[in-house]
Amino acid sequence: MNQTVGGVAITPELLIFGGVAGAAALCAIGVVAFNNAIRSALCLVVNFFLLAFLYFTLNAEMLGITQVVVYTGAIMVLFLFVIMLLNLGAPNLLVEKKDPKKYLGILLGCGMFVLLGSQLLPELLKINAPTLSPELARFGGPEAIGRSLFTAYVYPFEAVSVLLLIGIVGSILLAKRRI
Amino acid sequence: MNYESIWLVLLFPIVGFLIQALLGTRIEKMLGRRALGAIAVLPIVLSFVVGLLITLNTKGGPEATANIANLGKWIDAANLRIPFEFIVDPLSMTMVLIITGIGSLIHLYATGYMSEEKDYARFFTYMNLFIFSMLVLVLGANLVLLFVGWEGVGLCSYLLIGFWYKDLANAKAANKAFIVNRIGDWGLTLGLLMIVALLMKNQVGSSDGRYLSYDSMLPALRTALEHNPGMATVIGLLLFVGAAGKSAQFPLYLWLPDAMAGPTPVSALIHAATMVTSGVVLLNRMHVVFEMSPVASAIICAIGAFTALFAALIAFGQTDIKKVLAYSTVSQLGFMFIACGAGAYWAGMFHVTTHAFFKALLFLGAGAVIHAMAHNQDMRNYGNLRKYLPITFWTMILGTLAICAVGVPGVFGFAGFYSKEAILGAALANTHAQMEGIQVGQIAGWVGLGVAALTSIYMTRLTCLTFLGTEERWRNIPAADHHGHDDAHADEHHHELDANHTPKEVPPSMWFPLVVLALLSVGGGFVLANNGAFEHWLYPNELPILGKVSTEPSNIPLAMYSTIAAVGGIILGLAFYLKGLPKNQGFDESAWSPLRRLERDQFGYDHAMTVASVEGGGDIANALWKWFDNLLVDGVVEGSGKVSAGIGLLLKRFQTGYIRLYALMMLVGFVGFIGYFAYMLSQGGH
Amino acid sequence: MNGVPLGAYIGLSLFMFTTGVVGVIIRRNPIVIFMCIELMLNSVNLTFLTFARYQMASKPDDRIAMQNSMMAGQMMVIFVMAVAAAEVAVGLGIIMAIYRLRDSVDIDELNLLRG
Numbered sequence: 001m002n003q004t005v006g007g008v009a010i011t012p013e014l015l016i017f018g019g020v021a022g023a024a025a026l027c028a029i030g031v032v033a034f035n036n037a038i039r040s041a042l043c044l045v046v047n048f049f050l051l052a053f054l055y056f057t058l059n060a061e062m063l064g065i066t067q068v069v070v071y072t073g074a075i076m077v078l079f080l081f082v083i084m085l086l087n088l089g090a091p092n093l094l095v096e097k098k099d100p101k102k103y104l105g106i107l108l109g110c111g112m113f114v115l116l117g118s119q120l121l122p123e124l125l126k127i128n129a130p131t132l133s134p135e136l137a138r139f140g141g142p143e144a145i146g147r148s149l150f151t152a153y154v155y156p157f158e159a160v161s162v163l164l165l166i167g168i169v170g171s172i173l174l175a176k177r178r179i
Numbered sequence: 180m181n182y183e184s185i186w187l188v189l190l191f192p193i194v195g196f197l198i199q200a201l202l203g204t205r206i207e208k209m210l211g212r213r214a215l216g217a218i219a220v221l222p223i224v225l226s227f228v229v230g231l232l233i234t235l236n237t238k239g240g241p242e243a244t245a246n247i248a249n250l251g252k253w254i255d256a257a258n259l260r261i262p263f264e265f266i267v268d269p270l271s272m273t274m275v276l277i278i279t280g281i282g283s284l285i286h287l288y289a290t291g292y293m294s295e296e297k298d299y300a301r302f303f304t305y306m307n308l309f310i311f312s313m314l315v316l317v318l319g320a321n322l323v324l325l326f327v328g329w330e331g332v333g334l335c336s337y338l339l340i341g342f343w344y345k346d347l348a349n350a351k352a353a354n355k356a357f358i359v360n361r362i363g364d365w366g367l368t369l370g371l372l373m374i375v376a377l378l379m380k381n382q383v384g385s386s387d388g389r390y391l392s393y394d395s396m397l398p399a400l401r402t403a404l405e406h407n408p409g410m411a412t413v414i415g416l417l418l419f420v421g422a423a424g425k426s427a428q429f430p431l432y433l434w435l436p437d438a439m440a441g442p443t444p445v446s447a448l449i450h451a452a453t454m455v456t457s458g459v460v461l462l463n464r465m466h467v468v469f470e471m472s473p474v475a476s477a478i479i480c481a482i483g484a485f486t487a488l489f490a491a492l493i494a495f496g497q498t499d500i501k502k503v504l505a506y507s508t509v510s511q512l513g514f515m516f517i518a519c520g521a522g523a524y525w526a527g528m529f530h531v532t533t534h535a536f537f538k539a540l541l542f543l544g545a546g547a548v549i550h551a552m553a554h555n556q557d558m559r560n561y562g563n564l565r566k567y568l569p570i571t572f573w574t575m576i577l578g579t580l581a582i583c584a585v586g587v588p589g590v591f592g593f594a595g596f597y598s599k600e601a602i603l604g605a606a607l608a609n610t611h612a613q614m615e616g617i618q619v620g621q622i623a624g625w626v627g628l629g630v631a632a633l634t635s636i637y638m639t640r641l642t643c644l645t646f647l648g649t650e651e652r653w654r655n656i657p658a659a660d661h662h663g664h665d666d667a668h669a670d671e672h673h674h675e676l677d678a679n680h681t682p683k684e685v686p687p688s689m690w691f692p693l694v695v696l697a698l699l700s701v702g703g704g705f706v707l708a709n710n711g712a713f714e715h716w717l718y719p720n721e722l723p724i725l726g727k728v729s730t731e732p733s734n735i736p737l738a739m740y741s742t743i744a745a746v747g748g749i750i751l752g753l754a755f756y757l758k759g760l761p762k763n764q765g766f767d768e769s770a771w772s773p774l775r776r777l778e779r780d781q782f783g784y785d786h787a788m789t790v791a792s793v794e795g796g797g798d799i800a801n802a803l804w805k806w807f808d809n810l811l812v813d814g815v816v817e818g819s820g821k822v823s824a825g826i827g828l829l830l831k832r833f834q835t836g837y838i839r840l841y842a843l844m845m846l847v848g849f850v851g852f853i854g855y856f857a858y859m860l861s862q863g864g865h
Numbered sequence: 866m867n868g869v870p871l872g873a874y875i876g877l878s879l880f881m882f883t884t885g886v887v888g889v890i891i892r893r894n895p896i897v898i899f900m901c902i903e904l905m906l907n908s909v910n911l912t913f914l915t916f917a918r919y920q921m922a923s924k925p926d927d928r929i930a931m932q933n934s935m936m937a938g939q940m941m942v943i944f945v946m947a948v949a950a951a952e953v954a955v956g957l958g959i960i961m962a963i964y965r966l967r968d969s970v971d972i973d974e975l976n977l978l979r980g
Contacts, residue, residue, distance in 0.1 A: 101839060101840065101843055104843065105843055105846070108843070108846050108847060108850050109846070111850050111854070112846070112849065112850045112853065115850065115853045115854050115857050116853060118857065119853075119857055119860070
């Protein structure tokens, strides 16, 4: 199939990408649109899964797995946990009044998308993925990431570990009833 | 001693001032008032001695030169230099002798007069400071030092007039003196500045920048004014404004009668002998300017004559003995200005000298009377005091004869006789002071002759009411209760005058100066006028522009007229007042004649001036406050505050506290930013 | 993937980012706001990885630099994930504390910063 749409060649990969990306976009809208907070959270979970798939297509296998494990497996679980704990899911809670900020926000959001998109996308759509040699194609694998994490990026790594420690301490402090 | 030692003359009074200012009260407590009095009088006497020695070494006559002692740098700017320099020449030494000589006599008198007052130390501190300032004024070798002394004597005058400041009227009188003087100072400052500007513009004057020093300024002024004759009038009139302020000429005389609120020694020293003659000294120094301007000289003559007449008339309506003498001083100062206007500057200085003698004598004598009469100054309460105060009486008679200019021409005259002759003669003979063809100087001379007669009459009135007659008018005051008055008002003054009071003659410290001054009033004129000694001493050469100024009018028998005026006036006065107080001049002032009542109120001039300046000034100040300060200035200041606050209130609306709004604002900003760049790129870019 | 242009990934990422922004402004439930923030972070992650993959399109010659850039993209994503995790923990702790205090989590009622 060598058809082009708007200068972009239609390939099977593009179709797969389009489906996945479209679903991810719909889920993103769903996060914002649902009144029920649990439904928003679940939409986000689906979104993250689809993103993990996209990471795989980008040769970032390690990160794709990390996305599933950390984001969906930990962070979203935490979200759902808090929603259910505080019973914030009920849709009749926080009935949104008619709020001009809402429409202004949507309008501005569209505006931002259009502005940025019009600047970036025409050029970027012309660029195609370069072919990678096999050893380069493994740059997203655990070995490459591990090596780079412990050699070139060891300082940020240690710093992030301190940050996580602080995060732990902070969240424990915040969650205590009495300090 | 030569002129280099002139700094000693200045040193003694200022050291005396410092000692008394810092240690005065302590010395008074430890050693008593007599010691303090001695410390007060001694510096002046020492200055007099040094001054006398220097004078003996100063040449008068045709070889007179001005010696300048330079004591150091003061103002040393690029093209204007004003050093601390002091000039020793006949004019300055004459004034030094008057100031320190009569000053020391008055200091001695004051030790007796003020012996029962509080603040003894403060009084003499101020008096010494005054002597110092006056010496700076006359000894200064440039106009700026003269001005320093000018201001200094104004300050001391204020301090001394308001010596008994707890009485509000005295404080007001002191304020009045200072403020009216200030008006004169304005004129003097402008004149000074115009001189500098003129000299700098014409590139004459000192090459080393000493524009205002007499030795370089006066010849330079002559050259500069020849090219700019109009400037001579302007500068002359401005300097005269200054002189009029200090020397109490119309319209700036009104501080002098009020200044009688101060103690009598102050009136004698400052307002008779020395400070009020500063104007005449200034005119003598700057005579070059006046010689070149007939118009200015005419105006001086006119104002001098008018003042003399005006003050003499007012003197008739006064019942306070010191006020009569004050107006007499104003009148005599008018005479001095007539002389200066006519070109006979030495005659003005001669009258300064003789006036210092007899007016100081008259004031001190009046002080003795006041002292003896329990500080009551109203002449309607006096009478027949010659019985009780003989020394005072005889000395005051001599002083009165001196001021009335009594004398036999060619033989002998009292002090005033010679000086007044010289003045009137110069005025009647001169042709310099003229305006538009009118010989103002000569008219002034005739007016002066009339005023001489009036002087005799009112001085005789004073003498008769005070000393002569047989009725002791204070016996008419009801007897007051002596005992049981509390200390509240007994501090400053003695018990009030009442019918049982017996005047006592004053102590020697007070009558000794009277005697000395009486001798000077009698013989001083004769000695100084002998063969024109004073004239040659002061002005050895002819005047640079006017040449020889004659004091003998050609076809007027001046000697006869002036003798008639003097003696006739005395006879008229005796006729009216010898029998005591006339019925229609008593305590019931509504019975006075209308003219006398006008004279009592200075023909309404004082009241008019007070209303105009005090209330007028107050109105202007109020209007300015209301419109300019409140509305404009405060409006701008507070307005800027209100504007800031208003902007703040406006901006406060954005701080709602809603996070979503903040996020929205961020988004708005972001979109705007991106939009702007997109637009720019699409316009100019690829 | 080989046939997908760069702009496609970037377009998706832009879309997700915009949606996240709109969500932060529109929603009143703070948990949902947090989720939208996560959405934004993920879009950024996608961008990083996309550019890491498409590096060769720009610098085909300098292998070492290119390899460094590719690794840099991955590293950024790792750190973003770590930070996002810490942030979620702390943020949810804050929300719980506020809920305990006020018994409601309407973000429009949290206006103590009002000027």
